[in-house]
Amino acid sequence: MTWSRENVQKKLVEVFGQHKQTEVDVSAESEIVADLGIDSLGVMEVLADLEDTFKLTIPDEALREINTIGDVATAVLTRLENDGRLEG
Amino acid sequence: MSAPSPRTVAQAIEDAAASSSTGYRFLEESPDVAPYHSYADVERMSARYGGAMQAMGLRKGDRVALILPDNADFVFAFLGAVRAGIIPVPIYPPTGLGKLAGYLENTLHIVAKSGARVLLTSSDIKKILGTIQAQAPGLEKVVAVEGVRTSNDKLRPEKVDLDDVCFLQFTSGSTARPKGVTLTHRNLAANVHAIMPVGLSIQDGVDHGVSWLPLYHDMGLIGFVIAPVYHRNSITFLPPLLFLKRPARWLESISKYKGTISFGPNFAYALAVKRIKESEMEGLDLSSWRIAGCGAEPIRAENLRAFAEKFSRIGFDERAFVCCYGMAESTLAVSFSKIWTGVRTDVVDGETLWSKGRAEPVAEGAPRASGIVECGMPFEGHEIKVFASDDDTSARPLPEREVGELRILGPSVMQGYWNDPEVTKRSFAGSYLRTGDLGYIADGKVYICGRSKEVVIVNGRNYYPQDIEWEASQVEGVRKGNVIAFGTMKGPSDRERVVIAFETGEKDEAAKKRLEADVRKAVQQSVGLTVDDVVPLAPGVLPKTSSGKLQRAKTRELYESGELLGRTSAREVDKLDLVKEIAKSQIGYFRHRLFGKSDD
DSSP states (O other), X not given: XXXXXXXXXXXXXXXXXXXXXXXXXXXXXXXXXXXTOOOHHHHHHHHHHHXXXXXXXXXXXXXXXXXXXXXXXXXXXXXXXXXXXXXX | OOOOOOOOHHHHHHHHTTOXXXXXXXXXXXXXXXXXXXXXXXXXXXXXHHHHHHHTTOOTTOEEEEEOOSHHHHHHHHHHHHHTTOEEEEOOOOOOTTOHHHHHHHHHHHHHHHTOSEEEXXXXXXXXXXXXXXXXXXXXXXXXXXGGGGOOOOOOOOOOOTTSEEEXXXXXXXXXXXXXXXXXXXXXXHHHHIXXXXXXXOOTTTOEEEEOSOTTSHHHHIIIIIHHHHHTOEEEEOOHHHHHHOTHHHHHHHHHTTOOEEEEOHHHHHHHHHHOOHHHHTTOOOTTOOEEEEOSSOOOHHHHHHHXXXXXXXXXXXXXXXXXXXXXXXXXXXEEOOTTSOOOEEEEEHHHHHHHOBOOBOOTTOTTEEEEEBOOEEOTTOEEEEEOTTOTTOOSOOOTTBOEEEXXXXXXXXXEETXXXXXXXXXXXXXXXXXXXXXXXXXXXXXXXXXXXXXXXXXXEEEOHHHHHHHHHTSTTSOTTOEEEEEESOSSOSSOEEEEEEEOSOOOHXXXXXXXXXXXXXXXXXXXXXXXXXXXXXXXXXXXXTTOOBOHHHHHHHHHTTHHHHHHHHOOXXXXXXXXHHTTSHHHHHHHHHHHHHHO
């Protein structure tokens, strides 16, 4: 399955919205832990969800670069593009 | 069982090299990759890594810091250093998620305190560490491990004695001051003997361990790297983050490799119950699993029972549970419940336990009945006794069923903290090590009730309330010195929950909400801990002793009974001075509680 950038963003907002522990609106700038109140175990659960949704793997090394929702988007988009599954 | 003559870890590696049928398997994220190294191969690989470290100029007794996220790299580097007499200092790798500043500070402290001359890490982490070398004067180089993997430097044999330091285990804990538990080969030989043949009736070369535990932590490193070398047991390792992402991989690995032994903290069993789907259980068989160890954080019997209930249909036997008490200062293990007996609890009157410090047995289901998990007897050659916390020389052990500080003695107990004579001195009372844990002994068995040091343990890591309070105090709007952080086992969570209560002059509700968020964020970023509840209070509400010292235990009690929240939301501001006045003494404080309540 292929994804457009827009649909990836939408999906991320939706998934993080389900897991967030605070009232903050999810945006690209939201810090996963500090703003959304998702703890490190919760983050790993979200990652598993995202891997299943987008059919890809986000390795441990990539996690070190992740702080905000925008960082997650970058990680997902890069992998979709490498797989030739990113539209446009 | 009589102890064989103790061997150094270095000797154990050489002895194990005779085995080509057992060894380590390192699983990776992709299920198709599962490299296996027999102990003969482990001996060769560790010699390569050890030789490379000698070629870097490291000599016997020098320290090398290891930040190696790859399990295979870590194991070979650790064992290689040990064989060369170089003292490894394991440090956990950065996890991302915006905790970098706190991580770097912690790492710098450990590097400086240990006096490490070389830091061995992966090339991508080397970039993250940036300028660490400039800030740690003793650190001569930061080396990327990739080059070591293919190095051809030969290990030059080094004589290693039982009383040489084997490695330094820096306790994850206070961000300000992690302490380096110093363990000798003799400590390790003693504790491995206590764990393997004595505690778990391990069959050499036959039992098969499966572990996702981080190797920079004592349970993963000693339990699943060092102890198996002594007894030539095969171990299958999973990356820790893979377990956290896909808990089913833990059970799949036990099923696939017919694992007989696996350990985890309480949270791991709770996570498996919560996250593993019915569909993921199809085709799994856990009937080989005879020892399911649980330790490293407070054990909740109901979590383990829920695990047994969920996974019994794929062959898990609840008798496999072994409840463990241990700490890095005692190498790893202090006591284990008897194998194949499952989780046992001592049902006592909760009120008497907490108010009088006495564990009085009551019938199950009695009002105020509280089940305390049994953690077995001390190992042969070791002692566990209970003392009043002010018994500074350990002169008078308390009788059975009296709650006090647990103190231990024996060959597994460390000599002290590295380069920290003052802290070392304070951690001993007479010849006994103070564990900082509260508990009692009944019928010779150990029961843990809590911690006198007030450490909060979340997902296997220790956090000190002082650190959390300090960071929260830095937030603008929080009254300095009027913050209390504590852990509570009460509430909906399956782990210890972390609560911060603080005083503020802010009255506007929206502003208070913002302040709550700021406090969460500050603690998250500096300490790396997600706070479960933040409670803003009006000035003067937090309990203080007559000396002005804030009382964590009292605050926890008020919070758990719901009184802390009740009082705060309803209290009127014009009572403030009065409250401050009477809250000065303990008696006044209780009067205020009554007064406040009746008026609210």
